[in-house]
Amino acid sequence: MDKKVFEGIKVLDFGWVIAGPLTLKYLADYGATVICLESTQHPDLLRTSAPFKENIPEVDNSGYFAYLAGNKYSITVDLKQCRGFEIAKKLVAWADVVADSHRPGVLESWGLDYEALKKINPSVILIRNSNQGQTGPAAQQPGLGNHINGLAGIVNMVGWPHQEPISMQVAYSDYVVPHFAAAVLIGALDYRRKTGKGQMLDISQLEVGLNLFSPNLIKYPGSKVDESLKGNSCDYAAPHGIFRCKGNDRWCAISVFTDEEWHDFCMAIGQPDLIKDAKFATVINRKNHENQLNELIEKWTSQYEPEEVMRLLQQAGVAAGIVENTKDLNEDTQLKERECFWTGEHPKLGRFSYLGQPSRLSKTPAMLYRNAPCLGEHTEYVCRELLGMSQDEFDACLMEGAFI
Amino acid sequence: MSEPAFNGGVVLDCTEGIAGPYCTKLLADSGASVIKIEKPGDGDITRKMGPFLNDKPDIEKSGTFFYLNTNKRSITLNLESESGKSIFIKLLHNTNIIIENFTPGKMAAIGLSYETLTKIRPQIILTSISGFGQTGPYRDYQTSSLVTFGLSGAMFTSRPATDTSTRPVVEGGRQAEYITGLLSFIAIAAAMINTKDTGKGTWIDMSALECVASALGANIDEYSYLGLSRKTNPFAIHGYPIGYSVPCKDGWISLTPGLGGAPNIPLLIEKPELLDDPLFTKPAQRMADPKKFDDTLAPWLREHDKWEITRLAQELKMAFTPVLTPGELLDDEQLKAREFFVEAQHPVMGSVTYPGAPFKMSATPPRIGKAPLLGEDNESIYGGLGMSQKELVALKKQGII
Numbered sequence: 001m002d003k004k005v006f007e008g009i010k011v012l013d014f015g016w017v018i019a020g021p022l023t024l025k026y027l028a029d030y031g032a033t034v035i036c037l038e039s040t041q042h043p044d045l046l047r048t049s050a051p052f053k054e055n056i057p058e059v060d061n062s063g064y065f066a067y068l069a070g071n072k073y074s075i076t077v078d079l080k081q082c083r084g085f086e087i088a089k090k091l092v093a094w095a096d097v098v099a100d101s102h103r104p105g106v107l108e109s110w111g112l113d114y115e116a117l118k119k120i121n122p123s124v125i126l127i128r129n130s131n132q133g134q135t136g137p138a139a140q141q142p143g144l145g146n147h148i149n150g151l152a153g154i155v156n157m158v159g160w161p162h163q164e165p166i167s168m169q170v171a172y173s174d175y176v177v178p179h180f181a182a183a184v185l186i187g188a189l190d191y192r193r194k195t196g197k198g199q200m201l202d203i204s205q206l207e208v209g210l211n212l213f214s215p216n217l218i219k220y221p222g223s224k225v226d227e228s229l230k231g232n233s234c235d236y237a238a239p240h241g242i243f244r245c246k247g248n249d250r251w252c253a254i255s256v257f258t259d260e261e262w263h264d265f266c267m268a269i270g271q272p273d274l275i276k277d278a279k280f281a282t283v284i285n286r287k288n289h290e291n292q293l294n295e296l297i298e299k300w301t302s303q304y305e306p307e308e309v310m311r312l313l314q315q316a317g318v319a320a321g322i323v324e325n326t327k328d329l330n331e332d333t334q335l336k337e338r339e340c341f342w343t344g345e346h347p348k349l350g351r352f353s354y355l356g357q358p359s360r361l362s363k364t365p366a367m368l369y370r371n372a373p374c375l376g377e378h379t380e381y382v383c384r385e386l387l388g389m390s391q392d393e394f395d396a397c398l399m400e401g402a403f404i
Numbered sequence: 405m406s407e408p409a410f411n412g413g414v415v416l417d418c419t420e421g422i423a424g425p426y427c428t429k430l431l432a433d434s435g436a437s438v439i440k441i442e443k444p445g446d447g448d449i450t451r452k453m454g455p456f457l458n459d460k461p462d463i464e465k466s467g468t469f470f471y472l473n474t475n476k477r478s479i480t481l482n483l484e485s486e487s488g489k490s491i492f493i494k495l496l497h498n499t500n501i502i503i504e505n506f507t508p509g510k511m512a513a514i515g516l517s518y519e520t521l522t523k524i525r526p527q528i529i530l531t532s533i534s535g536f537g538q539t540g541p542y543r544d545y546q547t548s549s550l551v552t553f554g555l556s557g558a559m560f561t562s563r564p565a566t567d568t569s570t571r572p573v574v575e576g577g578r579q580a581e582y583i584t585g586l587l588s589f590i591a592i593a594a595a596m597i598n599t600k601d602t603g604k605g606t607w608i609d610m611s612a613l614e615c616v617a618s619a620l621g622a623n624i625d626e627y628s629y630l631g632l633s634r635k636t637n638p639f640a641i642h643g644y645p646i647g648y649s650v651p652c653k654d655g656w657i658s659l660t661p662g663l664g665g666a667p668n669i670p671l672l673i674e675k676p677e678l679l680d681d682p683l684f685t686k687p688a689q690r691m692a693d694p695k696k697f698d699d700t701l702a703p704w705l706r707e708h709d710k711w712e713i714t715r716l717a718q719e720l721k722m723a724f725t726p727v728l729t730p731g732e733l734l735d736d737e738q739l740k741a742r743e744f745f746v747e748a749q750h751p752v753m754g755s756v757t758y759p760g761a762p763f764k765m766s767a768t769p770p771r772i773g774k775a776p777l778l779g780e781d782n783e784s785i786y787g788g789l790g791m792s793q794k795e796l797v798a799l800k801k802q803g804i805i
Contacts, residue, residue: 005598030594051626067625133764136741143723150658150727155649157576158562165649165656165727166562166573166637175619179586184763186593187409187434190600191768199767207744207762212586213577215455216730217745218467219757222458225730232550232574236453240550242559242571249635251572253554319546321555323572326624326633329557329617334542340614343628354625358614359591360537362607364598 004031020101133204145174152209408435426585478776537611643694
C-alpha cells in the first residue's frame with residue numbers, strides 16, 4: 001500500500017469545538033498523527049454536547065465529538081500543574097504543527113504564544129482559528145461559528161423576500177473554515193519542507209464566510225449591492241425552485257437555465273404545447289411569469305413521488321433532485337455505490353457512520369483507521385511511546401496529578 | 405522577500421462556471437501559476453454573469469468573473485479540435501496539475517483520458533470536478549447549485565421552526581459550487597504533497613454532491629446511532645440557546661441567550677425588575693415559552709440599533725451579534741483593521757475592491773491581482789511554446805484559439 005499522504009506529520013491540537021478540530025481531521029484522515037490535548041476539568045465543548053447515545057450525557061458518548069475526532073489521539077494534561085506543563089512543552093518540541101482554536105489571548109495566558117513556542121521548537125507551524133482573527137478591534141470578542149452566520153450576513157442569504165431570514169442548517173462557517181485552514185496549513189508544511197522555516201497562520205471565520213459569499217462584496221466605480229432575499233429563485237433561470245411532490249413533506253428541486261432545457265422539460269412532463277406558449281419561451285419571459293409557471297409545474301410534480309420526478313427529468317437531461325432528509329441521504333444509491341460512508345464500531349456509541357472525506361485521491365485514499373478516542377485514552381501511549389518517557393517518569397507525573 | 409505558499413505549481417485550468425474557477429482562484433491567490441483555458445469567442449460562462457460595471461453586460465465587465473479569476477492568465481483554446489488538442493499536449497510538458505469540469509467521460513472521449521495524460525506526464529495531478537462523480541448511477545445526471553443542495557440533505561431542514569410544513573429554502577449565493585471549489589482546492593493541496601513525496605501522479609475525482617453532503621449534511625452521524633431525521637433546523641428554533649434572528653431598529657440581530665440562561669438580559673433591556681424572572685434565569689422556562697421571551701425583548705430591541713445592542717450585550721458578557729448587510733460589511737471596522745478587502749487595477753473595470761484571502765500567513769502571504777481579459781496571455785504563452793505570430797493569426801481565424 002502507498003504511504004499515506006500525511007504519514008509522519010505530527011500535530012499537537014490545543015483546539016476545541018468544531019472549526020479547529022475539523023481542520024486537523026483532514027490531516028488525520030490522510031495519516032497524520034494528531035494528538036488532542038484535553039483535560040477532564042474542561043472537556044471539549046463537543047464532548048458535552050448532544051446528541052448523546054441514548055441521551056446519556058457523558059464525555060465519551062457524544063456523536064458530535066466522535067465525528068470530529070476520528071483517527072486522533074487523546075491525552076489529558078493539567079497545564080496548570082508543573083509537570084503537566086512540562087509535558088505540553090515536550091509535545092510542542094515533538095510537533096511539526098501546533099493548533100489552537102481558542103479565543104485570541106488564551107494561548108498567551110498559558111504562556112504558549114507563538115514566540116514562546118518558537119523558543120521550544122524554532123521551526124514550528126502555529127495555526128490559529130478564531131472568530132474574527134487574531135488582530136483588530138473585535139478580535140477578543142467571544143463567539144461561536146453560528147455568530148458568523150449573522151456577522152457575515154449569511155442569514156441574509158437564506159429565506160424568502162420580506163420575511164424573517166431563515167438560519168442555516170449548521171453554524172455554516174464552522175464547516176467551511178476547516179477546508180480553508182487545512183489547505184493553508186498544507187501550504188505552510190510544504191514551505192517548511194523547502195526552507196526549514198515555520199510560520200504562524202491566522203484564520204478568521206468571518207473572513208472565510210465572506211470569501212465564499214463574494215460577488216456581493218465586490219466594489220468598483222458605480223457598483224451596487226443586491227441585498228434582497230431570493231427564496232429559491234435565481235436571476236438566470238426559471239423554473240428554479242423546490243416543488244411539492246406526492247407523499248408527506250416530499251419535495252423535488254428543479255432548475256432550468258437554457259431554452260433548450262426548457263424544451264426538454266416540457267417534453268419530459270408530457271406537455272409539448274407549453275413549448276409554443278410565448279409566456280414561457282425565453283428565460284426572461286419565464287422569469288416574468290414565474291408564479292404562474294411554478295403553479296403549473298407543481299400541479300405536475302404533485303402527482304409523482306420525488307424519486308419519479310427526478311428520474312423522469314434527469315432522463316431528459318434536466319437538472320432535478322430530491323430534497324433529501326437525513327434518512328434519504330443514508331439510503332442514497334449514488335453515495336452508497338461510491339462508498340461515501342465511513343463506519344466504525346465505537347466503544348460507546350456502537351455502530352457509527354458518517355460521510356467520509358469527499359476528496360478522492362486515486363492512489364492514497366483517506367479512511368477511518370481508528371475510532372475517536374475516549375477522553376485521555378492515549379495518555380500513557382503518547383507519553384511513553386511518542387515522547388519516550390520512562391515508566392518511572394510517567395508514574396511520577398501520574399502521582400503528582402499531571403494527567404487530569 | 406517572502407513567497408506565496410503554492411509557488412512553483414503550474415496549473416492548466418479547463419474549467420468554467422463557479423466551482424472549478426473558485427478552486428483555481430484559491431490556488432492562484434496562493435501563488436500557483438494558473439493558465440485558464442477559455443472557449444474562443446465567449447470565454448467562461450461567468451463572463452456573462454452580473455454584476456456588471458455600469459450594469460452593462462460585457463464579457464470584460466463582470467464582477468463575478470473578476471472575483472473568480474484573480475491572479476490567473478487566460479488563453480483561448482478549442483480543446484475539441486485536433487490542433488487544439490496538440491497545443492494542449494505541448495502545454496502539458498510544463499504542467500503539474502490539470503483541472504476540468506466536463507461531463508464525466510468527455511476527457512476520455514476527446515482523447516485526453518487520465519491514462520493518456522500520465523503517459524505524457526507521469527506525475528500529473530488530474531482533478532475532475534463533476535456534479536456526482538465519475539462513477540455511480542447519477543454519473544450522467546445534470547445538476548445546479550439548487551439541485552445539489554436539495555440532494556445533499558442540507559436544504560430539507562432549512563425552513564422556519566414554527567412551521568415545518570413550509571417549503572425548504574436553498575442557501576443563497578450558489579454555495580454548493582463554492583463549497584465544491586473549496587474542497588477541490590484542499591484535495592489538490594494534499595495531492596501536491598503526495599506527488600512531491602512519491603513522484604507519482606494522481607486522479608482526483610470530486611463530486612459536488614459529496615462535497616456539500618459531507619461538509620453540511622452534518623446530521624448524518626445522528627441517524628446512525630439515534631435514527632434521528634430532523635424536519636427543521638435546531639438553530640432556527642426561537643428560545644434555543646444559540647443563533648436566531650430577531651428584528652431591531654435598523655435590521656436584524658442574532659440573539660444568543662446562551663446555554664446557561666440569560667440572567668443579564670433584564671439589565672440589557674432596562675427592566676431590572678425582571679432579574680429574578682425564571683424566563684431569564686432558567687433556560688427551560690425560556691424554551692417552553694419562546695414567544696413570551698421574544699415579546700419581552702422586542703420593544704427595547706426595536707428602539708435600538710444593531711451596533712448599540714451588540715456593544716451593550718457584549719459589555720454584559722452576552723454574545724449577541726449584528727446581522728450585517730453587504731454594504732455594512734464593506735465598511736466594517738474589524739475587516740478594515742485586518743485589511744481584508746484588497747484592491748486591484750483592471751484595464752476595463754478600473755479599480756476593483758474585492759474580499760481578499762481569509763487568512764494571514766506570516767511567511768507566505770497570498771497574492772493580490774486582477775482577472776485576465778479573454779485570451780490576454782495568448783501571445784506570451786503560445787509564443788513561449790515557439791509558435792510564431794503568423795501561426796497564431798491562422799489559428800485564431802480557424803477558431804482554435
